[in-house]
Every structure is written in C-alpha cells, then in structure tokens.
Amino acid sequence: MSLATDMTDTVKTPGAIDGGNVVEVRNVTKFYDGDIHALDSVDLGFPAGQMTTLLGPSGCGKTTMLKIIAGLLEPTSGEIFVNGKQVTGPGPERAFVFQDFALLPWATVLRNVAFGLELRGDSKAEREEIGRHYIAEVGLSGFEQKYPHELSGGMRQRVGLARALAVNADVLLMDEPFSAVDEQTRRKFQEDLLHLLSAEKKSVIFVTHSIEEAVYVSDQIVLLSPRPGRIHSTIRPDIDRGISPDDIRRDKNYLDTVETIWQDLRKYLD
Amino acid sequence: MKILGYRIPAAASLLIWGVLWEIVGRSGTVFILPPLSDVLSALVELVERSSFQTAALETLESFAIGMTVAIIGGVALGFLMGRNAAANNVLGMWVNIMASAPLSSLVPVLMLLFGLGQLTIVVTVILFSIWIIALDTYAGVRHISTSLDEMAKSFSASSWQLLTKVLFWAALPEILAGIRIGLIRAVKGIVIGQLLISVVALGRLFRTFSDNFQFENFWALTLILFVFALGFSSVLGWLEHKVEYYAGSRI
Amino acid sequence: MTTSSATGDLPRAPGRSPAFLPTKAAWYRILSVVGLFVIWQIAALIPISPAFPTFTSTIVAFYEMVADGRMIFAYADTLKPLLIGVAISAGFGILLGISMGLNRLFQWFWEPIFVVMQAAPVAALIPLITYVYGLGLTAKVVAVVILAAPIIVLNSYKAVSNASPNLIQMCASFQGTRLQQIWKVIIPNAAPVMFAGLRLGIAGGFIGVILAELLITPTGVGDLITFHRSRADYAEMYAAVLSVMTFSALTVGLLERAEINFFRPEKKKGR
Numbered sequence: 001m002s003l004a005t006d007m008t009d010t011v012k013t014p015g016a017i018d019g020g021n022v023v024e025v026r027n028v029t030k031f032y033d034g035d036i037h038a039l040d041s042v043d044l045g046f047p048a049g050q051m052t053t054l055l056g057p058s059g060c061g062k063t064t065m066l067k068i069i070a071g072l073l074e075p076t077s078g079e080i081f082v083n084g085k086q087v088t089g090p091g092p093e094r095a096f097v098f099q100d101f102a103l104l105p106w107a108t109v110l111r112n113v114a115f116g117l118e119l120r121g122d123s124k125a126e127r128e129e130i131g132r133h134y135i136a137e138v139g140l141s142g143f144e145q146k147y148p149h150e151l152s153g154g155m156r157q158r159v160g161l162a163r164a165l166a167v168n169a170d171v172l173l174m175d176e177p178f179s180a181v182d183e184q185t186r187r188k189f190q191e192d193l194l195h196l197l198s199a200e201k202k203s204v205i206f207v208t209h210s211i212e213e214a215v216y217v218s219d220q221i222v223l224l225s226p227r228p229g230r231i232h233s234t235i236r237p238d239i240d241r242g243i244s245p246d247d248i249r250r251d252k253n254y255l256d257t258v259e260t261i262w263q264d265l266r267k268y269l270d
Numbered sequence: 271m272k273i274l275g276y277r278i279p280a281a282a283s284l285l286i287w288g289v290l291w292e293i294v295g296r297s298g299t300v301f302i303l304p305p306l307s308d309v310l311s312a313l314v315e316l317v318e319r320s321s322f323q324t325a326a327l328e329t330l331e332s333f334a335i336g337m338t339v340a341i342i343g344g345v346a347l348g349f350l351m352g353r354n355a356a357a358n359n360v361l362g363m364w365v366n367i368m369a370s371a372p373l374s375s376l377v378p379v380l381m382l383l384f385g386l387g388q389l390t391i392v393v394t395v396i397l398f399s400i401w402i403i404a405l406d407t408y409a410g411v412r413h414i415s416t417s418l419d420e421m422a423k424s425f426s427a428s429s430w431q432l433l434t435k436v437l438f439w440a441a442l443p444e445i446l447a448g449i450r451i452g453l454i455r456a457v458k459g460i461v462i463g464q465l466l467i468s469v470v471a472l473g474r475l476f477r478t479f480s481d482n483f484q485f486e487n488f489w490a491l492t493l494i495l496f497v498f499a500l501g502f503s504s505v506l507g508w509l510e511h512k513v514e515y516y517a518g519s520r521i
Numbered sequence: 522m523t524t525s526s527a528t529g530d531l532p533r534a535p536g537r538s539p540a541f542l543p544t545k546a547a548w549y550r551i552l553s554v555v556g557l558f559v560i561w562q563i564a565a566l567i568p569i570s571p572a573f574p575t576f577t578s579t580i581v582a583f584y585e586m587v588a589d590g591r592m593i594f595a596y597a598d599t600l601k602p603l604l605i606g607v608a609i610s611a612g613f614g615i616l617l618g619i620s621m622g623l624n625r626l627f628q629w630f631w632e633p634i635f636v637v638m639q640a641a642p643v644a645a646l647i648p649l650i651t652y653v654y655g656l657g658l659t660a661k662v663v664a665v666v667i668l669a670a671p672i673i674v675l676n677s678y679k680a681v682s683n684a685s686p687n688l689i690q691m692c693a694s695f696q697g698t699r700l701q702q703i704w705k706v707i708i709p710n711a712a713p714v715m716f717a718g719l720r721l722g723i724a725g726g727f728i729g730v731i732l733a734e735l736l737i738t739p740t741g742v743g744d745l746i747t748f749h750r751s752r753a754d755y756a757e758m759y760a761a762v763l764s765v766m767t768f769s770a771l772t773v774g775l776l777e778r779a780e781i782n783f784f785r786p787e788k789k790k791g792r
C-alpha cells in the first residue's frame with residue numbers, strides 16, 4: 001500500500017488492523033444554507049477491513065455523511081479522522097463510487113478506470129496496466145475500448161467500482177451504488193462485490209436506502225434517523241458468510257434482521 | 271456576484287459599460303460614438319418627432335402582422351411535423367435549412383417580388399421567425415410522453431380534444447421558447463429588411479441619420495430597438511418561466 | 522432570459538440521417554426536393570411575377586456563372602472576410618467564454634453586454650462601421666465579428682458554467698488539481714456545446730457577410746445579387762441567392778455531422 005506511507009504511525013498495514021477504526025467521525029454537524037439541519041453531532045467509528053452501511057430513509061443525511069467523510073463536503077462543525085489523522089479534503093486513502101457513476105462520456109472504459117491514476121500523474125503504460133487488471137477484476141474484460149454510452153447501467157457502475165479500486169485506497173466510499181441498476185443486475189452485483197472485497201481487504205462505507213441490501217452486504221449497519229440526521233442504532237447482523245448467497249437470502253437471521261430494522265424505521269414514515 | 275458581502279445585481283455591469291461609453295464618447299477618440307448622455311437626450315427628442323412616430327407605428331404594424339402569421343403558421347407546422355411522419359420527412363429538411371440560412375441574401379428577392387413597401391417587411395418578419403417556432407414546437411410535441419397521449423385516448427378523447435386539452439399544453443414550454451427566439455429573430459429581420467430597403471419606416475431614418483452624420487440620433491434609434499428586443503424577450507422569458515415547472519420534469 | 526436562446530442548440534427534426542442508403546425517409550426527401558423544384562417551375566411559368574425566373578433558367582444561369590468563373594471569384598471574395606471574422610470570433614470568443622465560466626468577476630462584467638448583443642439587432646450598426654473602417658475588407662470582417670461573436674462567447678460560457686457538477690466532484694474525489702479539473706473534465710465536457718456555438722456563429726457570420734456586401738460595398742456574392750438585379754438578369758440573381766442558401770446549408774450540415782462524429786459519440790446511430 002505505497003499510497004498510505006505518508007500516513008501517521010497509528011497505521012501499520014491499512015485494512016489489516018482488526019478492532020481499530022479506519023475512519024472516525026467526531027461530533028459532526030452539518031447545516032445547509034444556514035438553516036437546513038442535515039446532521040446533528042454524529043459520532044461514528046468504521047472498523048478497518050469491514051463493510052459498514054449507513055442506512056436510513058431519504059433525508060436522513062446519509063449521503064451528506066458519506067460526502068463529508070470523502071472530503072467533498074465540509075462539515076459545519078466536527079472532525080473526520082482517517083487512519084488516525086484528521087482530514088479536511090479528499091485524499092488518496094479514500095476512493096468514492098458515485099450513485100450516478102460519474103463516468104467521463106468522452107473517454108473509453110480504460111481511460112475512465114485509470115482516471116484516478118491519470119490525475120495522480122502515473123505514466124500511460126503503468127496506468128493502463130493497472131486499469132486492465134481492475135477491468136478484468138470487475139468482469140469487463142473485452143470492453144476496454146468501449147464508451148460509457150455503449151454499456152448498460154450495471155456495467156457502467158462496474159467501471160465506477162474499478163476506477164475506485166484502481167487507486168488502491170484503503171477505504172471505499174459507495175454512495176447508493178446500485179440504485180440506478182435494475183433488480184436482477186443489482187443482486188448479481190452485490191454478490192460480486194462481496195466476493196471482490198473479500199479478496200481486496202478493503203474497508204467499505206456503503207450508503208443505501210434498501211434494508212435487504214444493507215443486511216445482505218454489511219458487517220455493521222448504522223441506522224440514521226431523519227431531519228436532522230442522528231444515529232438511531234448500530235446493528236451487527238449475525239450471518240454466516242460461509243454459506244451461498246441464495247442461502248443467506250433465506251437465512252433466518254437475515255430475515256429477522258431485515259424485519260427488526262423495518263420495524264425501527266417505519267415509525268419515521270408517518 | 272458579491273463584493274464585500276453586498277449582492278451586486280447581474281445587469282449592474284451595464285452601468286459600468288454606460289460610464290465607459292460616456293468617457294470614450296467625451297474623449298472624442300471614436301467619432302461615431304457620441305457620449306451616452308447626448309444619445310439619451312437625442313432619444314427623448316427623437317421620440318417626440320412625428321417622423322419617428324410614423325416610422326415606429328408602421329414598423330410595429332408590420333411586426334405584429336408578421337409575428338401573428340409566424341406564430342400561427344409555425345405552431346401548426348410544428349404540430350404537423352411532430353404528429354405526422356410523412357409531413358416531417360417532406361418538410362423537416364426545409365425547415366431545418368431555413369432556420370439557419372443566411373436569410374439576408376433573400377431580402378433582395380423579396381424586394382423584387384413584393385415591392386419596396388410594408389408587404390416585404392411583413393414577409394421578412396415571417397421568414398426570420400417561423401422556422402424556429404416550427405422547430406421548437408416540433409421538439410415540444412416529440413417530447414410529450416406517449417403515456418400522456420395514451421391516457422387521453424383511454425378516456426376516449428376526440429383528436430380535437432387531444433390536441434387542445436393535452437398536446438398543446440404539454441408542448442407549451444417549448445412553443446413559448448420558440449416564440450421568444452422567433453421574436454428576437456423577427457426584430458433582427460425587421461432591421462435587416464428596413465436597412466436593405468432603406469426607403470421605408472425606420473430604414474429611412476437610419477439612412478438619413480447615418481448619411482447626415484447625426485450619430486446621436488442613430489444611436490438613439492439603435493438603443494430604442496435594443497430595448498424593444500430585450501423587453502419583448504424578457505416578457506416571453508417570464509411567461510416561459512411560469513410553465514417551466516413542467517418542462518423539466520418531462521425530459 | 523433563459524438558456525435556450527443563447528445556447529441556441531436548435532431542436533432538430535430527424536431529417537438528415539448519417540446514412541446515404543436510400544431509406545424511406547431519404548426517398549421522401551428526394552421527393553420533396555423534386556416537388557419544390559416542380560412547384561417553382563410551374564409558378565414561374567404562370568408567371569406569378571415578372572421577376573420570378575423558372576427553376577431551369579436559374580440552374581442554367583448557375584452553370585454559366587460557375588463555368589466562366591464569376592461564381593468562384595465571388596465566393597473567394599465573400600469567404601475571405603467570413604473566414605477571418607469567424608476565426609477572430611472563435612479565438613477570442615472561446616477564450617473569453619471559458620474565462621467567464623471559470624471566473625465570477627469576468628462573468629459579471631461581460632455576460633450582460635453579450636446577452637444584449639445576442640438579443641438585439643446589432644445589424645443596425647453595420648452602416649456605422651463604414652465610417653470607422655472604410656469600405657474594405659476590415660469593415661466586412663467587423664460585420665462578421667459582431668454577428669458571430671456573441672453566440673460563440675455565450676455558448677462557451679454556458680457550456681463551461683454548466684459543466685457537470687458530478688464529474689467535477691468525481692475529479693475532486695481523486696484529488697485532481699484545479700488545472701486538471703479544467704483541462705480534463707470541464708473543457709471536454711463543454712466541447713460539444715462550444716462547437717455548436719461555433720456552428721451557430723458561422724451561420725450568423727454568413728448573415729453578416731452577405732449583409733455587409735449588400736450594404737457597404739458590393740463585392741463577392743452580394744455584388745452578383747445587386748449587379749444582376751440592377752440589370753434585371755433575374756435568373757443570374759436567383760442563382761446567386763440560391764447558391765448562398767445551398768452553400769450555407771451544406772456548411773452548417775457538415776459542421777453538424779462533424780459535431781456528432783467528434784463530440785457526441787452517444788448520438789451516433791448504429792455501431
């Protein structure tokens with residue numbers, strides 16, 4: 001992880017420090033335009049090497065939280081620590097996967113995937129090699145020279161994921177990555193994502209409004225309440241990841257957790 | 271734009287341009303450019319002259335007749351093209367070509383065919399504005415979602431009802447945008463037409479002013495036309511804004 | 522004033538497909554061209570006006586004018602101020618537009634003046650130009666610039682200031698510098714609209730150059746029109762007018778195709 005060498009000494013090997021938090025959110029409050037209260041003194045820890053989901057109804061500030069962690073938005077007050085070091089803007093230890101993919105329409109899949117490396121100033125040969133590797137990882141080999149408009153929604157998001165993986169950040173920040181993808185593609189993508197991440201040993205912060213998706217993919221779920229966003233509760237689903245995806249979806253613990261969360265959240269709908 | 275915490279309105283920079291104009295005009299470096307203050311006082315005087323009033327009325331009349339024809343014709347043409355594939359195939363190409371053609375070259379032909387009077391000006395107004403109105407209407411009609419169409423049919427709307435109660439309103443934002451651009455083009459057309467004919471209405475005034483080095487009057491007349499064009503497009507822009515709320519949601 | 526006037530991206534009837542195959546639509550188009558010429562011919566034979574030559578005599582006149590070189594010399598004369606004027610407008614217009622899109626102060630200072638120039642009938646100023654720039658090439662170049670530049674400036678500005686905020690945020694999330702953001706995201710993102718502005722600028726320049734040739738001094742195609750009108754050679758005069766319309770339609774059409782090929786891969790059909 002050459003990228004993380006300039007981090008503080010609290011980190012040995014990023015992604016491998018079990019028990020430690022790779023990202024810490026301390027007392028973060030966010031107002032938009034001075035009067036819309038999006039987040040209210042949120043304290044959160046994201047365990048290294050794990051998948052944490054921010055879940056909540058629309059308007060609970062989950063995307064705001066994610067963009068603050070990414071350094072794309074500034075909190076009104078509060079601090080963000082990544083690998084023990086305070087951050088105030090985007091950094092190489094975090095990579096973002098966008099809800100609407102944010103692919104460059106004029107660039108090929110290969111250039112899109114390697115775009116983070118291009119901005120970093122890597123040589124063309126180097127970044128194309130890394131790009132091709134991650135294109136293969138997400139299952140898009142053969143599409144290197146295609147343009148985004150020639151791909152389906154699911155494939156476009158795979159490009160977005162490969163682009164985030166290519167910069168080899170410790171933390172992946174995913175903002176409702178599957179919301180613009182149809183249901184079948186979405187399930188397959190969730191399975192592939194879990195498979196891929198178990199090999200890559202990344203810490204992931206995942207935003208979704210789908211309870212099933214949150215329970216299916218997460219090690220830890222943070223429930224946010226709406227207006228202003230506060231932490232409602234934190235849940236660690238007790239699901240055996242060893243069994244097949246189809247068995248998980250029929251697993252009793254899985255179904256119970258989904259039900260518990262639904263009961264918790266439904267009161268915000270009235 | 272904010273300076274020292276104060277909001278400066280967008281058009282305020284025009285004041286700076288006005289001051290610059292005054293300074294350059296007073297310095298006398300550009301002899302065709304008299305100071306703005308002189309132009310404004312010439313403007314006040316000009317508006318009171320009967321020669322101007324006659325010319326302006328004549329121009330307004332041509333403009334109103336031409337625009338009425340262009341709006342009715344353009345909207346009808348746009349609907350025809352939008353709802354009928356054959357009509358679109360036959361007419362679409364010509365409408366597209368005419369919308370970006372250098373129509374200034376056509377004015378001499380119009381002068382031959384329609385004489386050196388008001389009729390030529392009216393035809394010029396129509397030619398400058400009708401195509402863009404038709405194209406915008408066409409775009410509006412094509413953007414109407416099929417389900418809206420099917421909804422009306424499912425309630426057994428007659429085709430007249432479909433047209434007047436659904437399609438027209440659904441295409442209205444684009445139609446208004448087309449009319450606004452058509453109006454701007456028509457003002458340009460009327461100026462080009464009258465400059466080229468140069469014996470009628472404002473064209474004659476322009477001719478007289480520039481031939482007799484009366485630059486204050488020339489600029490005053492130009493300013494009136496500018497204000498007229500901007501005023502018209504602002505009114506239409508405001509109307510457009512009122513229906514904008516559903517323009518964006520359809521696309 | 523809302524955006525569509527300045528962006529000027531004309532909604533297009535799907536009349537011109539890129540394929541040359543005689544599809545059904547293409548037959549319709551051929552039919553409509555032939556139909557128009559037949560109507561023209563009949564109208565001229567009636568005749569609806571003594572100053573309305575037949576289509577055939579116009580075409581014959583056109584061939585004669587091309588054959589003896591008159592047409593070609595005239596176009597050389599007309600295109601010179603047009604090309605110089607468009608080049609100047611494009612050069613400074615795109616630069617100014619981009620700086621307006623990137624810098625609030627620039628935008629505040631320049632935008633209103635160009636909005637006025639875009640909406641107002643600036644053609645009225647052409648008679649004044651002669652007093653400053655004389656009767657030569659310069660005056661015609663200025664006429665082209667005042668008609669072509671506003672749309673180019675405004676389109677470049679709108680394109681840059683409407684650059685996708687998502688892509689800009691994406692660039693920021695990968696720690697792109699401001700220069701990288703402008704060069705790798707904002708400008709490529711704005712390129713199609715800027716090119717469309719160029720196309721509209723050329724269309725405006727055509728109007729300007731013909732107007733200048735008719736109003737200032739008769740040269741080029743404008744001279745062909747005025748000269749033949751004064752001698753009542755209506756077939757020649759119509760041939761000149763028809764050639765201008767055709768020439769401009771072809772130029773604009775080619776630019777449009779170039780735009781789709783180079784900047785809008787998503788609009789290309791087939792593949």
